[in-house]
Amino acid sequence: MRGTAMAPSKNGITEFYLKHLPSGRLEKTTLTADCPFCRERGLDPAGRLVVFLNQDGPFHGYFRCLNRCVPGGFPLWFGRLAGIDPSEIPGFDPEHEALAQVVDYPVDNINKEVAEYHDRLTDSHLADFEAAGVAVPVLAELQIGYNGRYLVYPYFQADGNCYAARCVFPDRPQDYFWHGNEKFATEPFQIFNIRDLQCCENGALFLCEGESNLFPLKQLGFPAIAVPFSNNFTTLDPELFAFVRTLFIVTLNSDESMTAAKALAARVGYKVRILRWPVGLPRNYSILQLARDKGGEFRTTIISAMIQSSRTFSPFASPQAEHQRFLRRLMEEQESGYAEMRSGFPRLDAALDGIHGINVIGGAPKVGKSLFMIQIASEMALRGIPVIYYDFENGRQKIYQRTLSRLGRIEASALRNREMSGDERERYDEACASIRRMLTAFRVVNDRKLTPELMRRHIDFIRHETAK
Structure with missing residues (x-):
């Protein structure tokens, strides 16, 4: 059970x-x-x-x-x-069934190579780790090595053997490769120092982003495991931590890492505490760098400022924050800017009470969904409301041509052939002036490689550029 x-x-x-x-x-x-x-x-x-x-x-x-x-x-x-x-033994449960992967471990391993790599660590490497307060016994316990060019992080498995190691170029973490059995370089086996997980039943454990960020914690005597990257958080099986009572998650100082940690915490439960970085530190700042910078003060900093101040994770906002959010939103809705967020199409605005939140437009193919959305976007931009239009179908030029054709009430073929009557020419000039004015608040993005973080930055940019 x-x-x-x-x-x-x-x-x-x-x-x-x-x-x-x-x-x-x-x-x-x-x-x-x-x-x-x-x-x-x-x-x-x-x-x-x-x-x-x-x-x-x-x-x-x-x-x-x-x-x-x-x-x-x-x-x-x-x-x-x-x-x-x-x-x-306190906490022993006779009905406890430990979570164990059913793994067919191979006969061959790289234990001997790992030991040889460990013996190749140079005085320069040892001095670099010593600058972060990490002594030789910690490196020996984890069997950290050097293959002549790359630092070697061996991933010992639950059976006590190492079948794959991650080799990372010093000071250039993006330059790495896996050595050994390819099967054991895949995500289910990418847990560094997994032995500590086996020792912390009914106790507390640190989970770090990046192997080297585990070293200072091990030097202080804490139990810790690590994954190579923050995206590993999103694929970890939460059942791995079923019998850990408190799980501290330690990330790099970045929004992406925090988002991935929260995703794991939501699946693991209330036993998780995510360590928060002090304000003002550089992006991707790490525990290893903190240990280097703080020296003898590292222990006090990590324990007092980060571990003891950490709080049990919850996916919900605190009652105080929720109340403040409600009042702030209510005040926003009472301001004139909220009422101005309308599409310009009376029936649509009457049905939706304006354009607020997320609205989904659905319909059969080729019935004019994109054209209608372009009309809404351009109408709002003409009124000075900042608009970002994400387009993966028409292209920027086609969007502008459609808008020009609609505003000038001119056939698209006439625009391309420049065959316009005098009245059409006058409407064309007026439409061009409108588009020039519209573009001060209208942005088209065609890049398919979008992330939530990048979209948030787009919003920041257009708010800054339009002073809205």
């Missing part, structure tokens, strides 16, 4: 760790103890394990070894590593 994360008792989590870490010392909200996993992995037996026990925070119960001998995680992961009877 698959469901949502089962919330364990907060006091039960503290008692669980105190019982199974008898050498531990609890100071305020941090438990420090000898790491029970270091010795069996051949590391310093004096290694220390830290457990965060802030009952009011999303990382209550998160543990990590300072030697990084095992991935950090929450009580269920600790219990599995320590071989504890599941019934003793």
